[in-house]
Amino acid sequence: MKLKEKLAEKIPAVQARYKGLIKEYGANKIADVTVAQCAGGMRGIKSLLTDISYLDPNEGIRFRGYTIPETLEALPKREGAEIPLVGGFYYLLFTGEIPTLEEAEEVEAEWKARGKVPQYVFDVIEAQGKDTHPMTLFTLGVLSMQRESKFAAKYAEGMTKAEYWEPMFEDSMNMMAKLPAIAAYVYRFKYYGDKPAPSDPNLDWGSDFANMMKIENLEYRELAKLYFILHSDHESGNASAHTAHLVASTLSDAYFGWAGGLCALAGPLHGLANQECLKWIMGLMDKFDGVPTEEQIDKFAWDTLNSGQVIPGYGHAVLRKTDPRYTSQREFALKHCPDDPVFKTVSVVYKVVPDILVKHGKAKNPWPNVDAHSGVLQQYYGVKEYDFYTVLFGIGRALGVTANLTWDRAMGQPLERPKSITTDMLEKLAKGE
Numbered sequence: 001m002k003l004k005e006k007l008a009e010k011i012p013a014v015q016a017r018y019k020g021l022i023k024e025y026g027a028n029k030i031a032d033v034t035v036a037q038c039a040g041g042m043r044g045i046k047s048l049l050t051d052i053s054y055l056d057p058n059e060g061i062r063f064r065g066y067t068i069p070e071t072l073e074a075l076p077k078r079e080g081a082e083i084p085l086v087g088g089f090y091y092l093l094f095t096g097e098i099p100t101l102e103e104a105e106e107v108e109a110e111w112k113a114r115g116k117v118p119q120y121v122f123d124v125i126e127a128q129g130k131d132t133h134p135m136t137l138f139t140l141g142v143l144s145m146q147r148e149s150k151f152a153a154k155y156a157e158g159m160t161k162a163e164y165w166e167p168m169f170e171d172s173m174n175m176m177a178k179l180p181a182i183a184a185y186v187y188r189f190k191y192y193g194d195k196p197a198p199s200d201p202n203l204d205w206g207s208d209f210a211n212m213m214k215i216e217n218l219e220y221r222e223l224a225k226l227y228f229i230l231h232s233d234h235e236s237g238n239a240s241a242h243t244a245h246l247v248a249s250t251l252s253d254a255y256f257g258w259a260g261g262l263c264a265l266a267g268p269l270h271g272l273a274n275q276e277c278l279k280w281i282m283g284l285m286d287k288f289d290g291v292p293t294e295e296q297i298d299k300f301a302w303d304t305l306n307s308g309q310v311i312p313g314y315g316h317a318v319l320r321k322t323d324p325r326y327t328s329q330r331e332f333a334l335k336h337c338p339d340d341p342v343f344k345t346v347s348v349v350y351k352v353v354p355d356i357l358v359k360h361g362k363a364k365n366p367w368p369n370v371d372a373h374s375g376v377l378q379q380y381y382g383v384k385e386y387d388f389y390t391v392l393f394g395i396g397r398a399l400g401v402t403a404n405l406t407w408d409r410a411m412g413q414p415l416e417r418p419k420s421i422t423t424d425m426l427e428k429l430a431k432g433e
C-alpha cells in the first residue's frame with residue numbers, strides 16, 4: 001500500500017488512543033521534577049510523546065521497536081545493495097511496518113518525482129558567498145522553500161484540524177525529496193566552485209546523493225544510505241528534533257520547523273560535534289605524525305581536558321553505553337577500510353578515552369557517540385571538508401523529524417508551552433516552603 005494511504009488508514013486509531021489517554025487519565029502523574037532537572041536542561045523529564053523511535057540509555061536507539069541491526073536486516077534492498085533503501089526506512093518510521101520492496105520503491109519514486117529544486121534556492125545559497133558556514137547555506141536553502149509550503153497555503157485557505165496532517169505530509173515528502181540536491185549544491189559550490197552532477201533517475205535517493213556529490217567510489221552510495229538511516233532519529237527530545245517539534249507546534253510548517261531544527265543541530269554540543277571530532281583526530285595524528293600510540297593519545301586527551309575542553313564524540317545526555325550508531329559505522333569501516341590510518345586512530349582512541357573520562361570524573365557517559373565515527377568514513381571516501389559533516393547529519397535527521405511533525409499534526413498535538421519559574425520560586429519550592 002502507498003505510504004500516504006497507509007498513514008490515512010492508521011491515523012484514526014492512533015488519534016483515538018491519544019485523545020482517550022488524555023481524557024481518561026489526563027490528571028494522573030507519571031513523574032516528578034527535581035530541582036536539578038528544572039535548573040539543568042530538563043534532563044530526563046518525560047514530557048514528549050513520539051512513537052517513531054525510543055532511546056534506551058543502555059541499549060541505544062530503536063526505530064519503531066527495531067534495533068539498528070534488526071532495521072538493516074529487515075528492510076528491503078535493491079539487488080546487489082548492501083544497505084536498504086532509505087525510502088523503505090521512511091515508510092517504517094511513518095507506519096511502524098516493514099515495507100515490501102515495492103512499497104519502498106514507491107516512496108523512492110515519489111521522491112524522484114518531487115526532487116527538482118527551484119533555482120531561487122540555489123540563488124539564495126550563492127548570494128551568501130563561499131565563506132559562509134555550510135550549515136548556514138543549507139538552512140537558508142531549506143528556509144527559502146517555505147513559500148512552497150502546502151500546509152501554509154491550506155491553512156491560509158482555511159482547513160479543519162483533522163486535515164492538518166495531509167499537507168504536513170506533502171511538505172515532508174517535498175522537502176525530503178530535495179534535501180540531497182540542496183546539500184550537494186552547497187558542497188560543490190562552497191569547496192569546488194562548480195555544480196553537482198545531475199540527478200540520475202535510476203539511482204535511489206541515498207545513492208543519488210553520492211552521485212550528485214561527485215564521489216567516485218561506489219561504496220560511498222552504501223555509506224550515504226547507512227549514514228542517513230543512522231542519523232534519522234534519536235527520540236524527539238534531542239535539540240534539533242525538539243526545536244523542530246516546538247516550532248511546528250505553533251502550526252508553522254515543515255520548512256520553518258526544520259530550518260529551526262537545523263540551527264540547533266549546528267551547535268558543537270549537538271550535530272557540529274562530528275566536525276569537531278575529526279578535527280580533534282586529525283590534530284592528534286598531525287602531532288604524532290600518523291597513528292598515535294595509546295600513551296600519546298592519553299597525553300593528548302588529558303591536554304584537551306586540562307585546557308577546559310570536552311573530548312568531542314564522547315559522552316551523551318541519555319546514552320550510558322557505546323552508541324550503537326558508532327558500532328554500526330565501525331562495522332562498516334572494518335569491512336571497507338580496515339587499514340585506513342584515521343580509522344586505526346579512532347579505534348585506539350576508543351580503547352583509551354573511556355578510562356580517561358572515568359578518571360576525569362565528570363562525564364556521566366564515558367563512551368563514544370555517533371559523531372566519534374562519522375567523519376572517519378566521510379574522509380576515507382574523499383569528503384574531507386569537516387565543516388560539511390553537520391549538513392549530512394541535517395539530511396538524515398530530517399527523516400525522523402518530518403515523520404514526527406506529520407504525526408504531531410495527525411494526533412492533534414497542541415502548542416508546546418512549558419512553565420518557567422523564577423530563582424526565588426525555585427528556592428522556595430526546593431526548601432518545601
Ligand code: HAX
Nearest residue numbers: 269270271273310311312313314315316317362363364369
Ligand atoms: N569530555 C569532557 N567532559 C565531558 C564530556 C566529554 N566528552 N562529556 C561530558 N563532559 C562533562 C560536561 O561538560 C559536564 O561538565 P560540567 O559539569 O563542568 O558542565 C559534565 O561532564 C557532565 O555532563 P554530562 O551530564 O555527562 O553530559 P551532558 O548531558 O551535559 O552533555 C554532551 C552531553 C553530549 C553535550 C557532552 O557529553 C559533550 O559535551 N560531549 C562532547 C561533544 C559531543 O560529542 N557532542 C555530540 C553528542 C551526540 C549528538 O547529539 N550528536 O548530535
